Amino acid sequence: MSDILPEPFVIDRGSMRIAGDRWVAQASSKAPIMLLHGGGQTRHSWDRSASALAARGRDVYTIDLRGHGDSSWAADGDYGIDAFVGDLRHIIETIGRAPVLIGASLGGITSLCTAGEHSGTAAALVMVDVVVHVEPEGIDRIKAFMTDHIDGFATLDEVADAVTDYNPGRERPRNLDGLKKNVRLHDDGRWYWHWDPQFIMASGNEPRRHTDPERLGAAARQIDIPTLIVRGGQSDVVSEAGVAKMRDLVPHADVADVSAAGHMVAGDDNQVFAAAIDDFLDKYEF
Template identity: 70%
Template structure:
């Protein structure tokens, strides 16, 4: 099987341009359902690069996309970063794909995917929720908010960026080279490095990220209406998703499977990508996808 390099694409949704990458897998046999990977708040599509490569190597087309206000996608002119805005964007992207995808969403991306799949049963072939549930833990949310808001004024160097990531996630091995960080930060004219997302994403609205991007009643109702195969992946060291939160989701989506990635925190794919990708493919094989 030959795996092609990703090709960039753009989708116009309303007055925004959303940008992403597509990996095409070439191989014999019937085409597998494509995968659409949605990153978490404050991340970019590049947080999925290793996962995308792993899925493509197994014969699956993969799309990654920068959500509004993140990465190379446009920032919202009206600073609208509420749940409905993200869901509306996803609804605009889906018709441009090669078929109903397996939606794999982490944190904010998972919330968006859950709402979309629950409110339109034809939107997805399957749903994978990565360390996100309707009832998240406040302690973990507070840590996310502190990590995001403590650095809106940028960093003097890439070493400072790496220090911040290490402070948030001390269990993750520090990379030997800092070049990969350039995909998630940008150097501006003042010489400082800034996260590659709109600061209004965290500053606008009331409440905490990701709580302010959610509507728990709407999400719970969407979860009750999810009919496609569903996998809930939990980081074993996550402080965002608890046992109680997973059990609540199992009550809302009785057919859902669960998988624990014991060595991972909230950023599951980045912490243990090999185990994470294997868990997804095993689930999709069992689901006939």
């Protein structure tokens, strides 16, 4: 891991405040790396990956998407894909360099649309358990996990139980303090996920409105930068058939299978995930 400590930063986009962390490598000439989390997560889901990439001499950014973590909640309840893409483009313009976009789930969808619809925005694209044709049952299970706990939790133990129920293959944490990066204690004494409930409740089809195959397919066909698709071998969101269709859309894409991981690839098997990212970066010498 890197000895570089992350520096918090804030980027304003009108009334929207986007929060993030930056690991600054000294005199780095390589493309920066930007890590975008999935729906219902925060930038801290990438902390281990960001630190490891910084140790390789990279400038690394982790971002809280709108409505998540320390970023603003949308006053108008706008959590459509256009809003996420607009935020990401503004962040990249502020940084002033085209990054390697690494996105998981919602972060990967946002990265795909940004890179495909706005040429020159990104130097490369890594989609973590993201394809155009996802499995509806897996998306519905994510939605159920998020909506089942809108009313919060009485204790951190209940939070840990909920995470374990969703992802039984991952070891239940012994120290629950790490969960405080994803939940907040409110005045009523209950713990709530650190994201705006409107993100999931604004539409009866959430989060499926982010997985429109027509739009995602059109974006994928325009991808002309180095691309890596990382699939969790145990994922119920991305199937082998989904990956095969993705390769038809982006023929030049590399594919890495993290066999022991589910949808939360980096958290389930960070070592294998990190090796896949390293191989990709080395191959194209970013």
